[in-house]
Amino acid sequence: MSANHTRAPTGAALRVKALEALLEDKGMVDPAAIDRIIDLYENKIGPRNGARVVAKAWTDAAFRKRLLADATAAVAELGYGGPEGGHLVAVENTARVHNLVVCTLCSCYPWPVLGLPPMWYKSFAYRSRAVRDPRGLLKEFGLEIPERVEVRVWDSSAEQRYMVIPRRPAGTAAMSEQELAALVTRDSMIGTAVIAPPSHKAFARS
Amino acid sequence: MNGIHDMGGMDGFGPVMREEHEPVFHSRWEARLFGLLAACRRTGNADEFRHAIERIPAPRHLNSSYYERWLDALQILLIEKGMLSRDELLARGADPPIPAQAPMRLKPMPPRRARARFRPGDPIVARNLNPAGHTRLPRYVRGKRGVVRRDWGIYAFPDTNAHGGGERPQHVYSVAFKARELWGASAASRDWVYIDLWEDYLQAAAPRSSASARRRRIAAVNRRASKR
Incomplete structure (x- = not known):
């Protein structure tokens, strides 16, 4: 882990405490509202939401069509929406195109369907390399994209927030929507992983 | 900046460092x-x-x-x-x-016309802008040729909105750049980078002439030269 990611300097905790206390004194923030927001992102909003969206797109052709046309409206059908989700875009992997999402300028990410981004997505290494050497980067993630397949990198520079619809793995025709959702990993919805057939459990981790 | x-x-x-769980x-x-x-x-x-x-x-x-x-x-x-x-x-x-x-504080800027200047398929060049303040036009696309893929509609302009200069609402487009246009011959020939850019970041580009059109032009020049 590079130094700039997990190091928690002693000063930060103190500074946050001071800020929170001051803003609370001034009536600018309600600590209970902070508790609710933390609970939301730690326990309710996360990649399981996106996995449900993907599984539904795999099993419901009309939903898939609506999702690709207007992802914001389509995921709202499942009850998902909110901050960083006002302009969602779903991009679909096919036999010819592999999509990869990045935000080179900061850390834009589709919160309502994927939750808050992992550290690596916000890291300088990922942000700097995804647009220039996506294939080399993906190799480090254990993913080799064949030369005949186009790699399409989405740099989230405006209000659009992207999620990848991974390809449905072979051997899943008999699976229910719920079983399919269990196969869908966070990384497959960013584009740094694909979903292996269910027998290859090693690849199906988040 | x-x-x-x-x-x-x-x-x-x-390398990208990942953390399990x-x-x-x-x-x-x-x-x-x-x-x-x-x-x-x-x-x-x-x-x-x-x-x-x-x-x-x-x-x-x-x-x-x-x-x-x-x-x-x-x-x-x-x-x-x-x-x-x-x-x-x-x-x-x-x-x-x-x-x-x-x-940096900006005086409120006049709003942009709301009519879209570009349409999907239009060739563009990302302007070579180097503003002192906030911008969402990354260096790696400046001066590069791309193609408008989609018009996302109208959004506040970050370059003014971050500086008290008003929203200056304008169209944002999904613009596709060939990886080789951005990074040269070492990039994979099939790969593309798609990025969302505000209209003020873009200028129209003449369509790149095809090899056959170039050959026809050269042949016409040669014909004129031989007649002289």
Whole structure:
């Protein structure tokens, strides 16, 4: 882990405490509202939401069509929406195109369907390399994209927030929507992983 | 600004380090800070916040964790907007505030016409703009040729919105750049980078002439020369 990611300097905790206390004194923030927001992102909003969206797109052709046309409206059908989700875009992997999402300028990410981004997505290494050497980067993630397949990198520079619809793995025709959702990993919805057939459990981790 | 945050295409940050079973927050102060920012809506718009992160001095920016940068940005904005004073923070035992670059203030800019200047399929060149303030036009696309793929509709313009210059609403387009246009021959010939760009970042480009059109033009020039 590079130094700039997990190091928690002693000063930060103190500074946050001071800020929170001051803003609370001034009536600018309600600590209970902070508790609710933390609970939301730690326990309710996360990649399981996106996995449900993907599984539904795999099993419901009309939903898939609506999702690709207007992802914001389509995921709202499942009850998902909110901050960083006002302009969602779903991009679909096919036999010819592999999509990869990045935000080179900061850390834009589709919160309502994927939750808050992992550290690596916000890291300088990922942000700097995804647009220039996506294939080399993906190799480090254990993913080799064949030369005949186009790699399409989405740099989230405006209000659009992207999620990848991974390809449905072979051997899943008999699976229910719920079983399919269990196969869908966070990384497959960013584009740094694909979903292996269910027998290859090693690849199906988040 | 041509800040350290504009990282697309840079080298030197090493491999991407991943963490198994990563928690949403790595410590309670990160969670409190995240909640604080979400709950306290009076610190300005997202463009101002992003620009506050960009204004953190580059060495400090690089040596801070993600949420440490958020913390700096929040503190910068609260002090600049007069919602908190340095003395109040110091009295609570917090570190002295960050010597960030002062914010640039713009006079309100006239709104843009709402009619879209570009349509899907149009060839464009990303302008070579180097504004002193906030921008969402990364260096790696400036001066490069691309193709408009989609019109996303009308959005506030970050370059003015971060600086009190108004929203200057205008169309944002999904613009596709060939990887080789951006990175040269070492990039894979099939690959593309799609990026969302505001209309003010773009100028129309003449369609690139095909090889056959070029051959026809050269043949016509040669014919004229031989007649002379």
